[in-house]
Amino acid sequence: MADLPTLTKNQSAVFSALKQADKPLGAYELLDRLRNTGLRAPPQIYRALDKLLELRLVHRIESINAFVACNHAPHVEPAGFIICDQCGRAVEVKILDCENHLTSSARSAGYRVDQVRVEMRGACAACRPPEGSGSGC
Numbered sequence: 576m577a578d579l580p581t582l583t584k585n586q587s588a589v590f591s592a593l594k595q596a597d598k599p600l601g602a603y604e605l606l607d608r609l610r611n612t613g614l615r616a617p618p619q620i621y622r623a624l625d626k627l628l629e630l631r632l633v634h635r636i637e638s639i640n641a642f643v644a645c646n647h648a649p650h651v652e653p654a655g656f657i658i659c660d661q662c663g664r665a666v667e668v669k670i671l672d673c674e675n676h677l678t679s680s681a682r683s684a685g686y687r688v689d690q691v692r693v694e695m696r697g698a699c700a701a702c703r704p705p706e707g708s709g710s711g712c
């Protein structure tokens with residue numbers, strides 16, 4: 576964490592709210608949590624989020640329109656997410672090999688790929704009914 580960029584007061588307030596959250600937060604949930612810190616207007620939140628996204632300190636999970644702090648920020652590799660449908664917790668997963676596979680399929684279909692988004696839905700270990708562990712990759 577030594578070489579994290581310097582953040583403004585608003586940016587670091589948003590970033591630490593996301594780090595403390597146990598699940599991805601939408602802009603209005605962030606606003607709720609940050610009301611006491613002087614952040615009152617949605618544009619302040621959005622501006623801070625834009626900068627944090629640009630610095631790759633947070634990720635946007637588009638399918639649920641929410642944001643999470645990155646565990647390995649600043650993040651340069653592509654990241655995917657698995658989101659629990661019951662409690663809303665999300666975990667970042669590596670998708671580098673998967674992305675190469677997807678983009679080469681797209682290219683052989685004649686497309687240029689601008690963005691790859693991998694967002695899986697499911698149930699986390701805490702929400703999943705116990706069963707024989709059938710994890711495999």
Ligand SMILES: [Zn+2]
Nearest residue numbers: 645646650654
């Ligand atoms: Zn990340």
Ligand SMILES: [Zn+2]
Nearest residue numbers: 659662699702
């Ligand atoms: Zn869960």
